Amino acid sequence: MMNWKPQETSLISRQEDSPANIINFHTNEDATGGFLNKRGDSPANTINFHTNEDTAGGFVKFVSISPEETFNTGLSLAALLIPGSVVALKGDLGSGKTMLAKGIIKGLGINENITSPTYTIISEYQHSPALYHIDVYRLNNDKDFEDIGGPEIINSGGISIIEWSERIPNSIPANAITISLEITGHSTRKIVINGIKSL
Numbered sequence: 001m002m003n004w005k006p007q008e009t010s011l012i013s014r015q016e017d018s019p020a021n022i023i024n025f026h027t028n029e030d031a032t033g034g035f036l037n038k039r040g041d042s043p044a045n046t047i048n049f050h051t052n053e054d055t056a057g058g059f060v061k062f063v064s065i066s067p068e069e070t071f072n073t074g075l076s077l078a079a080l081l082i083p084g085s086v087v088a089l090k091g092d093l094g095s096g097k098t099m100l101a102k103g104i105i106k107g108l109g110i111n112e113n114i115t116s117p118t119y120t121i122i123s124e125y126q127h128s129p130a131l132y133h134i135d136v137y138r139l140n141n142d143k144d145f146e147d148i149g150g151p152e153i154i155n156s157g158g159i160s161i162i163e164w165s166e167r168i169p170n171s172i173p174a175n176a177i178t179i180s181l182e183i184t185g186h187s188t189r190k191i192v193i194n195g196i197k198s199l
């Protein structure tokens with residue numbers, strides 16, 4: 001397998017010279033995607049997504065081979081988020097949700113120590129727009145989320161990252177970017193990103 005080189009390539013980017021509606025995914029060789037369009041001049045490991053498809057939205061699927069790669073996925077994803085974006089993370093304990101969230105938060109320019117909000121449920125970071133890191137592991141369902149004012153928070157125009165989003169399925173907006181992480185080995189995680197159209 002090709003070595004992942006986070007310093008040299010960012011996983012997700014909008015190229016200066018590409019139309020606004022194209023996002024490039026630079027992936028390791030195991031990646032596949034939906035609605036992909038490989039340009040003649042693009043490297044074999046680049047997938048170009050046309051994000052204005054009037055369909056359910058494209059996806060990209062790849063295997064992260066290290067915690068750093070998962071962190072870097074978040075780092076590069078951050079550049080594409082806009083006010084109101086909701087990133088819904090799902091996957092088992094230890095699948096890498098917090099690792100990915102830390103990458104997004106760092107990528108948004110937050111330098112303070114990022115901790116897991118499992119006990120506080122919602123952490124807010126100083127950022128414009130407002131930035132919320134939410135972990136609903138300790139909630140049972142959508143009703144619990146409503147009781148703590150969750151829907152108002154994620155619909156307030158800020159950027160929200162939600163771990164254990166599968167616990168509150170009805171509270172996740174239809175245009176959310178959903179990312180599922182699956183443990184496939186000691187240091188490998190299958191990552192599927194959906195809702196790319198809304199990036």
Ligand SMILES: Nc1ncnc2c1ncn2[C@@H]1O[C@H](COP(=O)(O)OP(=O)(O)OP(=O)(O)O)[C@@H](O)[C@H]1O
Binds near residue numbers: 067091092116186188
């Ligand atoms: N490819 C990988 N991507 C992400 N994490 C990995 C990978 N390989 C190994 N790991 C390890 O898996 C763990 C992921 O922990 P993390 O806290 O991010 O998971 P989580 O999904 O947030 O779990 P929880 O549900 O308990 O909050 C870390 O210890 C990390 O080092």
Ligand SMILES: [Mg+2]
Binds near residue numbers: 097099116135163
């Ligand atoms: Mg976590």
